[in-house]
Structure formats: C-alpha cells, structure tokens
Amino acid sequence: MSGSDVVARARELIEQGRAWQARDLLAEHLETVRDAPALTLLGHVHHGMGDLPRAGAAWFTTGVRGPEADEAVAAWREQSADDFAVMWRSIPAPFRDEPRPPRIEALRARALTSDPDLDKPASPLLPDGAGPDAVVGQAPPDDEEPSGLDGAQVIGWIVAAVFVVCAVIGAVTVLNWVVPHA
Incomplete structure (x- = not known):
C-alpha cells in the first residue's frame, strides 16, 4: 500500500x-x-x-x-x-x-x-540500555554473595529426601517378595 x-x-x-x-x-x-x-x-x-x-x-x-x-x-x-x-x-x-x-x-x-x-x-533481545552480557528478565548481579537457603533449595531437599525414603521402602518390599521366608 x-x-x-x-x-x-x-x-x-x-x-x-x-x-x-x-x-x-x-x-x-x-x-x-x-x-x-x-x-x-x-x-x-x-x-x-x-x-x-x-x-x-x-x-x-x-x-x-x-x-x-x-x-x-x-x-x-x-x-x-x-x-x-x-x-x-x-x-x-x-x-x-x-x-x-x-x-x-x-x-x-x-x-x-x-x-x-x-x-x-x-x-x-535486550532491554534498552542493557549490555551484551545482560540476560532479559534477570536483574544484574549484586556484588554480595547470597546468604542462606532460598525456598527452592529447601523444597528440592525435601523432595529428594522423600524420594530416597520411598526408594528404600520399595526396595525392601521387592526383596520381601523375592526372598523366601523361613
């Protein structure tokens, strides 16, 4: 047009x-x-x-x-x-x-x-004024190291612990089926 x-x-x-x-x-x-x-x-x-x-x-x-x-x-x-x-x-x-x-x-x-x-x-792909090392949607890094645990880490450890407990219980159950009792 x-x-x-x-x-x-x-x-x-x-x-x-x-x-x-x-x-x-x-x-x-x-x-x-x-x-x-x-x-x-x-x-x-x-x-x-x-x-x-x-x-x-x-x-x-x-x-x-x-x-x-x-x-x-x-x-x-x-x-x-x-x-x-x-x-x-x-x-x-x-x-x-x-x-x-x-x-x-x-x-x-x-x-x-x-x-x-x-x-x-x-x-x-970069916001105005962002340098080539910037990542969209992410704040620039601070000079300080993060301290303590964040919520995602805590949840990750809990899920891992539950998985290990379930794996152990499952292994013991399978062994009870396979190995005959005297």
Missing part, C-alpha cells in the same frame, strides 16, 4: 470512529517508511486519543506548528524529562536516517552528548 493509500485508509478509519486502528495502521507503516503526511496524521490521531507526548514526538519530527503542537511537544519533553536520547529514540527510525532537517539534527547532536552509543543498533 502506498503512503497516500495508507493515509486515505487511516482517514476512513478515523471517520468510522476507529482511531485505534488508524493509529496501528499508521504506526506500522512508519516503522519502515519515511512518510511525513502519515506521521503528521499519526500526531493528530495521538492528540485525539489524548496521548500528547506521542503527538508531540510526531509533530516535532514533521515540524507542525501551532498551539496544539506546542502543547504536545511540551508534554513530550516533560514525559522524557528532557532526556534527549529518550526523545531521539521516540522518533520513528526512518526519520532518524539522513538527510535530517536541522531540528532533528540538533536533537541528535544533543542526544549524542548524553549517550555516545546512541547510533549503535540495539539488540531486539
């Missing part, structure tokens, strides 16, 4: 009261395509849904001006606590590619001062 087809379809969905579907359609399209009209419309959809920070990111990227855009950009900056690296990453990837308008280039330059690794590709 071409960019104009996506925008037309999104407008139809909005008119039908299905803004969330328009949002999803536009967001999916913008993952791989640099399409300013689609991003501008996505900003309007986010604004209409009450998501001012995302509307602000979209409108900042496309250069939309006006009171609504200014309010949304302010919300975007507030949500990201003016962390320029966070703001940079909230812009769709195709718009981070060159050539970039001066406002996007300025954002990138400020983001690079706070995060020199900004342009390194992130691994899809």
Whole structure:
C-alpha cells in the first residue's frame, strides 16, 4: 500500500470512529517508511486519543506548528524529562536516517552528548540500555554473595529426601517378595 493509500485508509478509519486502528495502521507503516503526511496524521490521531507526548514526538519530527503542537511537544519533553536520547529514540527510525532537517539534527547532536552509543543498533533481545552480557528478565548481579537457603533449595531437599525414603521402602518390599521366608 502506498503512503497516500495508507493515509486515505487511516482517514476512513478515523471517520468510522476507529482511531485505534488508524493509529496501528499508521504506526506500522512508519516503522519502515519515511512518510511525513502519515506521521503528521499519526500526531493528530495521538492528540485525539489524548496521548500528547506521542503527538508531540510526531509533530516535532514533521515540524507542525501551532498551539496544539506546542502543547504536545511540551508534554513530550516533560514525559522524557528532557532526556534527549529518550526523545531521539521516540522518533520513528526512518526519520532518524539522513538527510535530517536541522531540528532533528540538533536533537541528535544533543542526544549524542548524553549517550555516545546512541547510533549503535540495539539488540531486539535486550532491554534498552542493557549490555551484551545482560540476560532479559534477570536483574544484574549484586556484588554480595547470597546468604542462606532460598525456598527452592529447601523444597528440592525435601523432595529428594522423600524420594530416597520411598526408594528404600520399595526396595525392601521387592526383596520381601523375592526372598523366601523361613
């Protein structure tokens, strides 16, 4: 589907009261395509849904001006606590590619001062900011050695003890069947 087809379809969905579907359609399209009209419309959809920070990111990227855009950009900056690296990453990837308008280039330059690794590709398997040795879903190791037993160890020892007792009882029972009594 071409960019104009996506925008037309999104407008139809909005008119039908299905803004969330328009949002999803536009967001999916913008993952791989640099399409300013689609991003501008996505900003309007986010604004209409009450998501001012995302509307602000979209409108900042496309250069939309006006009171609504200014309010949304302010919300975007507030949500990201003016962390320029966070703001940079909230812009769709195709718009981070060159050539970039001066406002996007300025954002990138400020983001690079706070995060020199900004342009390194992130691994899809690692959380943002995690190094290559990080394991998803696991906290970084502490400097302290864990002390004491945890619940899993206690349960493991109990299960092992029960298994040994049952094995001994079973062996004695089998021997009583096999060996004749005098």
